[in-house]
Amino acid sequence: MTSRKGNLMSVRSDIKVLDATIRDGGLCNNFEFTDEFVRELYKTNIKSGVDYMEFGYKASKEMFDESDFGKWKFCNEEDIRAIVGDNVSDMKIAVMADVGRCDYKKDFLPKSESVIDMVRVACYIHQIPAAIEMIEYFHELGYETTCNIMAISQANLQQVDEALKMLCGSSVDVIYLVDSYGSLYPENASTLAQTYLAAAESAGKQVGFHAHNNQNLAFANTIETLSYGVSYLDATALGMGRGAGNCAMELLLGFLKNPKYNLYSLLSFIEKYMLPLKEQGVVWGFDLQYMFTGQLNRHPREAMAFTAEGRKDYCDFYKSLLDNF
Amino acid sequence: MTSRKGNLMSVRSDIKVLDATIRDGGLCNNFEFTDEFVRELYKTNIKSGVDYMEFGYKASKEMFDESDFGKWKFCNEEDIRAIVGDNVSDMKIAVMADVGRCDYKKDFLPKSESVIDMVRVACYIHQIPAAIEMIEYFHELGYETTCNIMAISQANLQQVDEALKMLCGSSVDVIYLVDSYGSLYPENASTLAQTYLAAAESAGKQVGFHAHNNQNLAFANTIETLSYGVSYLDATALGMGRGAGNCAMELLLGFLKNPKYNLYSLLSFIEKYMLPLKEQGVVWGFDLQYMFTGQLNRHPREAMAFTAEGRKDYCDFYKSLLDNF
Numbered sequence: 001m002t003s004r005k006g007n008l009m010s011v012r013s014d015i016k017v018l019d020a021t022i023r024d025g026g027l028c029n030n031f032e033f034t035d036e037f038v039r040e041l042y043k044t045n046i047k048s049g050v051d052y053m054e055f056g057y058k059a060s061k062e063m064f065d066e067s068d069f070g071k072w073k074f075c076n077e078e079d080i081r082a083i084v085g086d087n088v089s090d091m092k093i094a095v096m097a098d099v100g101r102c103d104y105k106k107d108f109l110p111k112s113e114s115v116i117d118m119v120r121v122a123c124y125i126h127q128i129p130a131a132i133e134m135i136e137y138f139h140e141l142g143y144e145t146t147c148n149i150m151a152i153s154q155a156n157l158q159q160v161d162e163a164l165k166m167l168c169g170s171s172v173d174v175i176y177l178v179d180s181y182g183s184l185y186p187e188n189a190s191t192l193a194q195t196y197l198a199a200a201e202s203a204g205k206q207v208g209f210h211a212h213n214n215q216n217l218a219f220a221n222t223i224e225t226l227s228y229g230v231s232y233l234d235a236t237a238l239g240m241g242r243g244a245g246n247c248a249m250e251l252l253l254g255f256l257k258n259p260k261y262n263l264y265s266l267l268s269f270i271e272k273y274m275l276p277l278k279e280q281g282v283v284w285g286f287d288l289q290y291m292f293t294g295q296l297n298r299h300p301r302e303a304m305a306f307t308a309e310g311r312k313d314y315c316d317f318y319k320s321l322l323d324n325f
Numbered sequence: 326m327t328s329r330k331g332n333l334m335s336v337r338s339d340i341k342v343l344d345a346t347i348r349d350g351g352l353c354n355n356f357e358f359t360d361e362f363v364r365e366l367y368k369t370n371i372k373s374g375v376d377y378m379e380f381g382y383k384a385s386k387e388m389f390d391e392s393d394f395g396k397w398k399f400c401n402e403e404d405i406r407a408i409v410g411d412n413v414s415d416m417k418i419a420v421m422a423d424v425g426r427c428d429y430k431k432d433f434l435p436k437s438e439s440v441i442d443m444v445r446v447a448c449y450i451h452q453i454p455a456a457i458e459m460i461e462y463f464h465e466l467g468y469e470t471t472c473n474i475m476a477i478s479q480a481n482l483q484q485v486d487e488a489l490k491m492l493c494g495s496s497v498d499v500i501y502l503v504d505s506y507g508s509l510y511p512e513n514a515s516t517l518a519q520t521y522l523a524a525a526e527s528a529g530k531q532v533g534f535h536a537h538n539n540q541n542l543a544f545a546n547t548i549e550t551l552s553y554g555v556s557y558l559d560a561t562a563l564g565m566g567r568g569a570g571n572c573a574m575e576l577l578l579g580f581l582k583n584p585k586y587n588l589y590s591l592l593s594f595i596e597k598y599m600l601p602l603k604e605q606g607v608v609w610g611f612d613l614q615y616m617f618t619g620q621l622n623r624h625p626r627e628a629m630a631f632t633a634e635g636r637k638d639y640c641d642f643y644k645s646l647l648d649n650f
Contacts, residue, residue: 185548186545187329187332188333220544220545220546220549221545250613251541255510264643267640271637271638271639291576313596315589318588319589
């Protein structure tokens with residue numbers, strides 16, 4: 001077992017905080033953020049010391065109609081530039097590319113012509129070969145890359161070992177542990193993180209963690225895995241993200257000891273932009289229906305439907321989950 | 326360092342779950358629960374496999390006027406019996422006695438005449454001698470006893486060592502780590518728990534943990550400390566408790582592997598009794614104002630006032646906390 005890196009008082013210079021509000025939060029409002037919202041979040045993230053801001057997906061326009069979604073599902077170069085100009089800041093820009101739902105050979109410019117710094121390739125564990133093909137392509141174009149292996153709580157250890165071996169032989173920069181179902185307990189998360197770290201460190205790669213809050217453990221799991229050496233930490237303003245949401249940025253910035261991270265700027269943004277979003281009826285965050293799917297290690301889709309329908313019959317819902325296990 | 330006890334799959338027969346909904350939750354509604362509510366919770370706890378149910382405080386009637394509070398601030402013997410009869414169940418009954426706010430020599434019957442099984446003595450760390458005097462008195466009367474040392478995040482290690490030494494020389498059965506300010510991170514909580522456990526085990530005593538959710542870590546800290554050997558675990562239905570609330574019973578029961586614990590009964594209670602309480606305007610649970618006081622390791626009193634006033638100016642509130650540090 002790897003030991004903890006640093007302690008509760010120390011600064012870890014390898015830590016990188018990534019704001020995924022627009023990308024994961026976009027799953028709650030069909031990516032329909034105003035330009036003002038995105039621009040203010042961009043400025044806020046810079047002031048808060050955030051290291052990467054993820055703007056959204058690069059989704060296939062063959063598969064998805066642009067008129068059905070907000071622009072951040074597609075992250076056209078000109079739309080990002082309308083917010084960030086040439087991004088004259090220390091903060092880097094990330095986008096996500098889903099295996100199987102991205103026309104990556106068509107929709108990406110060479111890095112030299114793009115304001116995007118990092119492409120995060122999201123895949124399920126059986127899609128690692130497809131992910132690696134994309135990663136090598138993005139690497140050739142000059143981008144930093146991550147591989148975000150989703151739904152890791154359903155993978156078996158043999159698959160994890162094999163995936164790590166393949167990724168360690170690739171050009172990927174960061175390997176992400178993604179608890180899509182919010183099913184991991186801190187002990188699971190730290191064991192998995194240590195497995196990732198052991199492989200990644202020997203290949204000169206970093207490890208990241210992306211949490212979901214189905215069991216109210218998103219923040220706890222994030223700081224637990226970071227304590228063992230995970231460096232790339234995903235968080236979102238007010239925890240905005242699909243279903244139960246993600247690790248809340250305000251909890252994470254309050255925890256980190258590096259003085260570059262600034263909580264106050266984020267609070268202003270939350271007060272002015274996030275709370276109105278909630279008041280407008282955009283729904284996310286911990287609730288019993290997500291706890292059920294988290295405890296049962298299942299995709300939250302039924303819980304999301306339960307939420308969307310405004311149902312409150314938690315007992316019947318719970319029984320229905322046990323029925324169709 | 327002690328190692329973890331058991332693992333994520335195993336049953337630990339030393340675990341005791343204590344429901345503190347009426348006692349800590351009573352701080353949110355002035356202890357004004359209906360008899361129906363308390364009776365249904367009592368039945369639910371029995372069905373759910375809960376080991377102890379705390380009914381409230383034994384507060385001094387000299388200091389507090391009975392007409393100003395619901396009956397569970399005083400826990401008269403006849404009021405408990407009106408709910409539980411002779412408590413013909415495996416679940417034990419607990420009450421809390423605050424150092425300095427309890428006429429303990431007047432208000433407790435000998436155990437042989439009471440339906441109460443356990444008295445939990447709550448104190449700050451400088452009140453340990455007063456707590457021990459009460460513990461010895463309750464022990465003589467025949468009760469199980471705990472000492473709940475509150476606000477432990479503000480105690481220094483020397484105080485903790487001294488307090489543990491004194492308690493280990495007393496008749497107390499369980500020593501509770503109480504994170505009143507919700508300021509502990511899992512690493513802090515587990516380090517403290519290991520200190521408590523090392524002392525307690527050599528004296529044949531048990532250790533308990535009582536969490537607050539100011540940084541959304543109540544459940545995480547509870548399962549972290551339990552993994553190192555803490556046996557007595559406090560939780561409340563829907564996390565109901567002062568300010569940001571406590572560890573949610575539904576998260577804890579979903580985590581524990583002992584088949585005696587049953588989530589479904591609790592869900593029925595939550596749906597029928599807890600959600601209406603929220604709808605009636607009783608307020609508790611994680612929110613930014615509590616996160617601030619948790620991060621700053623402070624009593625949540627200003628955050629509670631902010632909540633009571635229905636304020637939403639989080640930035641101004643945060644600045645005011647920094648002002649009067």
